[in-house]
Amino acid sequence: MNATAKPALISVEDAKRLDVQRVQDLMQKHMNPGQLHFLKLLGFNRVLIERAEGMYYIDRNGRRILDFFGGFGSLAFGHNHPRILEARIRFQEEKRQEIAMAFMSQYAAALSYNLAAIAPGDLDMAFLCVSGSEANEAALKLAERAAGERRTVVYTERSFHGKTRAALSVTDSEFYQGSFELLPNRVRVPFGDAAALEAAFRRDRSIGTFILETVQGGAGIVPGPEGYLKAVRELCDRYGVLWLADEVQCGYGRTGRFFAFEHEAVVPDIVTLAKSLGGGKTAIGAYIARTPIFMKAYGSPKTAMIHGPATFSGMGEACCTAIEALNVLYDEGLIDNAAEQGTYLLDRLNQLQRKHPKIIKEVRGKGLMVGLELADISQTLPLGVKHLVSVLDERLKGSLCGFVGALLFRDYDVLVAFTEYNRNVIRLEPPLIVGRAEIDRFVEALDDLLSRGVGRIVGDYVKATLRGGKSEPVG
Ligand SMILES: Cc1ncc(COP(=O)(O)O)c(C=O)c1O
Incomplete structure (x- = not known):
């Protein structure tokens, strides 16, 4: 008999059957009540996802939700790509080695080779980890050791590099940095401004590293100027x-x-990857460094x-997933598809901007990384409505994006995201498998919603949120 009594644990089968209310209760009591509050504001607290495939989430009632959010860029292959899924299943069935600490791993070695094969120049040495923050953390340490005495790091305004301490120190956000103790020796420069960068380099000879998002995501999808x-x-x-x-x-x-830097035919000294590297199925990050820097x-x-x-670097299943995913990326021509569909999406959104010039301020981006900046209505909302909205939530006040996102989801079954620093930007990062049919469906939904006009959009949002909106009878 066991001396240790088993606590009242939830089994996997029971977890699958939890209803909406119970999941909300568990989040409230054991996760992050504030996070639940945000889900409620967007109406995302009323569904439980049963399955996901391709471009769609599918809830328990069979409602299919078109994914133009793409997990902040983590879903290049959409949901459950059959080849990636199959590679993982085979790996499990063959009972392959998972934790690769004592022995060599053919999977970690092969993935490192593949990353070197993809990366240009002598970006040939790969380091494997589990997240984007960890990849940046490790890359900053690598750079610090390679730069010797020159320990100062330059970063850009409105950058986002992660939430672990070194990555956070070069993430330009008072909100995230909060009151945490950060790394010393940091210099911030404007994004996209080569003259300001040179002035910083000239002023401070202790600068050894410059960290840069090639296209800024959290800032509102911002590519640097040409050159x-x-x-x-x-x-x-x-x-x-x-x-x-x-x-x-x-x-x-x-x-x-x-890599986005390939648009200008240049090669950095170190590059970090995560998100889609895991094929939408696993957590994996990496840096790839130029060999002389790594060796130094x-x-x-x-x-x-x-x-x-x-401990978890180079996990067998994660590496096997990432290897298969990279092969799929090229076999299915997904990079070219991103270029082609991205042009089409931008084209259609530019047309939409001409139709709704008072609501859409700007459309920008590259490929399938697109930002849709909406008008800032925070100053023009009638006082009464402003008050009502601010009662619902201080942070959504005046963010047309929040209202548009919530209604796209509620009325059109379309999922989009927002950007951290610019609350007026809708972030569109659909899977790279997207086709014209889905783009048309997305643009038509957006067009129909925007045709209601700002007044009705805000009114519909307020009504839906106050009333709890269309409720999902989830079993
Ligand atoms: C540009 C960039 N760097 C780093 C990170 C951090 O990645 P992770 O959330 O996997 O730690 C993110 C996450 O959104 C990101 O967008």
Whole structure:
């Protein structure tokens, strides 16, 4: 008999059967009540997803929700791509080695080779981890060791690099940085401004690293001006600074090239990846570094393990998933599809902007990383409505995006996201498998919604949220 009594645990089968109310209760009591509050504001608290396939989430009632959010760029292959799923199932059935700490792993080695094969120049040394933050954290440490005495890191305004401490220190957000103790030796420069970067390099000779999202995501989907990356490469070379490209969100084919920096035919010193690297099925991140830089930091037996693999680096199933996913990406021509469908999406959204010029302020992006900036209505909302909305939530006040997102979901079964720093931007990062039919469906839904006009959109949102909206009879 067991001496230790089993607590009242929920089994996997019971978990599958939890209803909406019970999941909300569990979130409230055991997760993050504030997060639940945000889900409620968008009406996302009323569904439980049963399955997901391709471009769609499918809830318990069979409602199919078109995914133009794409998990912030984590779903290049859509949901449950059959080949990726199959590779994972085979891996499990064959009872392959999972934790790769004691022995060599053919999967970690093969994935590292594949990453080097994809990356241009001598970006040949890969480090595997489990998230984008961890990849940036490790890359910043690598750069620090390679840069020697020059320990200062330059980052850009409105950057987002993650929430672990080093990544957070170069993430330009008072909200996320809060009152945490951050790394010293940081310099912030405007994004997209080569002259400001050079001025910083000239002023401060302790600068050794420049970290940059090639296309800013959280800032509101912002690519730099033409020629910016060429200037960054040239300046980093001239001043002996290492360039760390964060491609966690904009990489992996999203902009129509595997890496967004390839649009300017330049090569950084280190690049980080995560999100879609896991094929939409697993958590995996990586950095890829130029060989001389890696060797300088960790090239001898004495230094190799200073920041070597952690417990879950190179997990068997994660690596096997990532290997299959990379093969699928090329076999199915998804990078070219991102370029082609991205052009079509931008085209159709530009047409929509001409039709609704008072609501859509700007359409921008590259490939399937698109930002739709809506008018800032925070100053023009009638006082009464403003008050009502602010009662619902302080942060949504005046964010037309929040109302549009909630109604796209409620009335059109379409999912979109927003950007962290610019609340007026709808973030569109559909899976790279998207076709014209889904783009047409998305644009037509948006057109129909915007045709209601700002007044009705806000009114419909307020009514839906106050009343609890269309409720889902979930069993
Ligand atoms: C550009 C960028 N860098 C880093 C991260 C952090 O990645 P993770 O959430 O996997 O830690 C993100 C996440 O959104 C990101 O967009």
